[in-house]
Amino acid sequence: MKRLIILNFIVLLIIVSSAPAATRLVPDEYPTIQAAIDDCNDGDVVAVADGTYTGGGNRDIDFLGKAITVRSENGPENCIIDCNGTANKSHRGFYFHNNEDLNSVLDGFTIKNGYDHKGAGICCYGSSPRIDNCIFSRNSAEYGGGMLNHSGNPILTNCRFSGNSARYGGGMLNHLPGSPVLINCTFSKNSAEYGGGIINEAWRTPTLTNCILWGDSPEEIFGHPPVITYCNVQGGWSGEGNIDADPLFVDANNGDYRLRYGSPCIDAGTNNPPVDLPETDPDGKPRIANGIVDMGACEFGPDWYVDGVNGDDNNDGLSPETAFATIQKGIDSAEIGETISVYPAVYHETIDFLGKAITVQSAEDAAVLQAQDYFAVLFCNGEGPDSVLKNFIIRNSFMAIYIENGSPTISNVTIADNGFGIAAYTGSHPNISNSIFWNNIFGDLFGCQATYSCVQNGCLGPGNLDIDPRFTEPESGDYHLQSKHGRYWPQYDIWILDEAFSPCIDGGDPNAFYSNEPMPNGGRVNMGAYGGTAYASMKEMRWLHSDTNHDGWVNLIDFAMIALDWLKYEPGTSNLPPEVSIIYPEDGTEFEYDYREPILIEIEADALDPDGSVEWVEFLADGEIIGEDNNGVDGWTTDWQPSRYGYYSLTAEATDDDGATTTSQAVEIRVGGPSR
Numbered sequence: 001m002k003r004l005i006i007l008n009f010i011v012l013l014i015i016v017s018s019a020p021a022a023t024r025l026v027p028d029e030y031p032t033i034q035a036a037i038d039d040c041n042d043g044d045v046v047a048v049a050d051g052t053y054t055g056g057g058n059r060d061i062d063f064l065g066k067a068i069t070v071r072s073e074n075g076p077e078n079c080i081i082d083c084n085g086t087a088n089k090s091h092r093g094f095y096f097h098n099n100e101d102l103n104s105v106l107d108g109f110t111i112k113n114g115y116d117h118k119g120a121g122i123c124c125y126g127s128s129p130r131i132d133n134c135i136f137s138r139n140s141a142e143y144g145g146g147m148l149n150h151s152g153n154p155i156l157t158n159c160r161f162s163g164n165s166a167r168y169g170g171g172m173l174n175h176l177p178g179s180p181v182l183i184n185c186t187f188s189k190n191s192a193e194y195g196g197g198i199i200n201e202a203w204r205t206p207t208l209t210n211c212i213l214w215g216d217s218p219e220e221i222f223g224h225p226p227v228i229t230y231c232n233v234q235g236g237w238s239g240e241g242n243i244d245a246d247p248l249f250v251d252a253n254n255g256d257y258r259l260r261y262g263s264p265c266i267d268a269g270t271n272n273p274p275v276d277l278p279e280t281d282p283d284g285k286p287r288i289a290n291g292i293v294d295m296g297a298c299e300f301g302p303d304w305y306v307d308g309v310n311g312d313d314n315n316d317g318l319s320p321e322t323a324f325a326t327i328q329k330g331i332d333s334a335e336i337g338e339t340i341s342v343y344p345a346v347y348h349e350t351i352d353f354l355g356k357a358i359t360v361q362s363a364e365d366a367a368v369l370q371a372q373d374y375f376a377v378l379f380c381n382g383e384g385p386d387s388v389l390k391n392f393i394i395r396n397s398f399m400a401i402y403i404e405n406g407s408p409t410i411s412n413v414t415i416a417d418n419g420f421g422i423a424a425y426t427g428s429h430p431n432i433s434n435s436i437f438w439n440n441i442f443g444d445l446f447g448c449q450a451t452y453s454c455v456q457n458g459c460l461g462p463g464n465l466d467i468d469p470r471f472t473e474p475e476s477g478d479y480h481l482q483s484k485h486g487r488y489w490p491q492y493d494i495w496i497l498d499e500a501f502s503p504c505i506d507g508g509d510p511n512a513f514y515s516n517e518p519m520p521n522g523g524r525v526n527m528g529a530y531g532g533t534a535y536a537s538m539k540e541m542r543w544l545h546s547d548t549n550h551d552g553w554v555n556l557i558d559f560a561m562i563a564l565d566w567l568k569y570e571p572g573t574s575n576l577p578p579e580v581s582i583i584y585p586e587d588g589t590e591f592e593y594d595y596r597e598p599i600l601i602e603i604e605a606d607a608l609d610p611d612g613s614v615e616w617v618e619f620l621a622d623g624e625i626i627g628e629d630n631n632g633v634d635g636w637t638t639d640w641q642p643s644r645y646g647y648y649s650l651t652a653e654a655t656d657d658d659g660a661t662t663t664s665q666a667v668e669i670r671v672g673g674p675s676r
Contacts, residue, residue: 023047032057033070033081042067042103050078059083059091059114063129065098072108075282076135079108083139085115092116092139096127102155104129108282114139119148119173121164128153133282136161136171137255144173145190151176157183157278158287160257160297161197164190169199170216174206183273184210184287186257186297187220188249195222210269212247212296230270232295241270247296250337250357258283258298258337261359261388261409265295267513291516302363303338304330308345320363327351327360327369334358337386342367344490346477350374353389353408355381362391365490366414366529368477370396376418379406385431389413393479393529400440403428403448412508414479414529415440416471424448434508436469436479436528452509452625454527460641463509463625467616469528470502480530481505485520485659486538488530495538501659503616503630504528505539522661539659578614580607580636580654580664590670593645599671603627605636605652605664612657620651645671 021043028049030036034057036046044066050073053059059081063070072079085091093111096104106122106129114120120139122131124147131154136146145164149172159182161171170190174180185208187197196216200206206226213220214234221228221237230241237244248263250256259265267290271277278287281299289301305311307323315322317333323343324330328351330340336356341363350371351360369376369392376397377389383406390411394400400415403424409431415421416438424430424447435453437444444457452463459466470482472489480487481502486495508514508525517526517536526536584604585591591599603626607614616630619638627638642648648671652664 021045025049027051034058034061037061037063037066037068037070040066040068044068046070048072048079048109050074052080052082054082054084059085059093061094063094063096063098063100063104065100065104067101067103069105069107071105075108075284076110076133077282080110080112082112083114083120085113085120085140087115090116090120092120092123094122095119095125096122096129096152096154097125098127100127100129102128102130105132106130106134107132108134110135110137112137112139114141116141118143118150120144120166121146123148123150124152124154125150126152128155130154131156131159132278133158135159135282137163139164141166142168143175144169145192146171148172149174149180153179153181155181155183155275156185157275158185158282158297160186160188160282162186162189162252162255162257166192168192168194169222170196172198174198174200176201180206181274182206182208182211183275183277184269184281184293184295184297186211187213188215188252188257189217191217193218195219197221198226200224200226207274209273210293210295212265214247214249215252230268230273230295232265232268241268243268256337257296259294259296259300260337260386261300261339261390263294263300266290266300267292267294267516269293269295301339302341304334304340305343305363306330306340307343308347308367309343311343331356331358331360342392344368346370348372350376350378352378353381353383353387353406355383355387357384357386359388359390360392361388362529362533364533365488365535366391366393366479366533368393368395370394371398372396373398375399375402377401379403379408379428379430382406383408385409391529391531391533393477394418395477399423403430406430410435411512412525412527412529412531414438415444416474416479421445422448434512434525434527434531436504438469438471439474452507452512452527454504454507463507465503465507465527465625465628467503467628467630469504470500472498479528480535481526481528481537483537483539484657486518488535488537490535501539501615501655501657502537503628505537507625508532575612575656575658575660576610577660577662578607578609578654578656580605580614580617580652580662582606582650582652582664582667585650585667585669587667588669589667590672591642593642593671598641601640601642603638603640603650603652605654607632607636607652607654609654609656615655615657617655618653620653621648623649623651642671647671 023045024036026048083091092114111121120141121136145166146161170192171187197220200223211231245264248260250258305323311323311325313329317324339359344365346368387408395417399420401422407429412434421444432450451461454465472478482498504527506522506524507527512525514525522539617636619627650667
């Protein structure tokens, strides 16, 4: 009989232990989150529907030590725990105090209006849960407004702490031994007497990676120093990959902590943090949208998709598989700060930004816009710098872009074979860069200027050129730049080698992001529609002369490699770089300057290549390109009009037929003050 009882007990244990995990629905099956947790076994999931949850059972929530997942169905913006805590009646969001470990997971909630002595949003006491995709907002405590960690090692990913307050640690307080890990989290606008963002007491060494700490008061971090890498910390913080630069949130004052176009946090993180990266951000975007993960909780990337070949305007536009067919449908659907990603096709339409601060950009190879009898793009509703158009070809249109009362950002566009390029009226000040204007019948630019662009009819501005960009086959619509080191051929989806180099390769803004361009590249973005993308034409990389292994550093490894080949000789295996020097003006030359009659200075260089030919020579003043010559038959020259009086350092850079470059010795000149 005893054996039978024991056998039945063992069978019961097996049945219980092998029972499938259950998903418990709130509020469909359980009235509160706590009620669902109370009924859970290890491995179960509590799925919480959209809504705002208040009152008993939906605050002061306790996992009871269970290895379960409590998650929202549609992310933190749609599922809110409103604690309604006050000084007279304290309440927090969640309390972990039963030795929970990383098998206890909280995912996708906004926790707000908590008020407690310690940890008003979440309090972890001797526990180490995993917390993903959560927002901590307007929570207040004596210690740890958003969160308090006491003797535990929780892991937080994709979390945002904003508007929390405390006496110690507005966003987070870490107390007693333990080392929480924070990956891709954002702290902003939290406040405290000490440690507006994070405060760490002795023996606490949190690890922060891919995080943003910006705009917390009175400081971002106070107390024992954490280990911080690949983070943006206001005021600076030592550590690999760290920066100190305005993250350019979309609208932090109204709680929108997504990144705007041009944010220094885009593609600035590391894909190898101490724990695995999450697959998506809190909005469901791929966590690595562009090859390298962003800093902060929100990944910059497409919100809407357009596919002129396979799309349909009756789709929802939220994925490549359900893309819209027209760009205007994407613009009509987009809201402030969002991005529209446009797949390659020829789009016969006029697009109007409608005053929206959005980004419209090509996906993959550049998309083509053409409006034969009208404007291809309109900016006529007060658009500002956050209205962005990039990586497009605009051709065969009456006018490529018409701007009135707008100052948009236009980057890496190729505007060719149109009636006119860009015309701006009524106080418009567009920011146009890294672009190419060629073969536009009646002109390129009116009422505006460009920088680091190739403009056929000429344009004053740093980095501009006016020489043939060497398109591949513009008559058939292929505006890729010719390159001896590799150029994409979209018709066959292959890379081929040309017999010439385009001067627009590596001609863009030296501060623009170029890392998405394929290797080898010269460490600088290309001009034109493909610049900054995986379809940019390639160029031999520039290395330090002693960087033998081309890793960007000169160190003992390079010395060892040189030692291995010491005194060896193998003829015919290397390219000799070109030689270049400025022959006029001479070093120390002075020129008179009169703002009423600006002077024009001809700069002349002598350039040759010992084992080939010089393809072109760039001329620079104080490091900024001021001209270029790609035909040395009559000498290598350019005309330059100084924009101010003072001292200038002139250099010339020659490029040979193998892509090797040499920079001349600097010539110092003086442009005198106004004549009296």
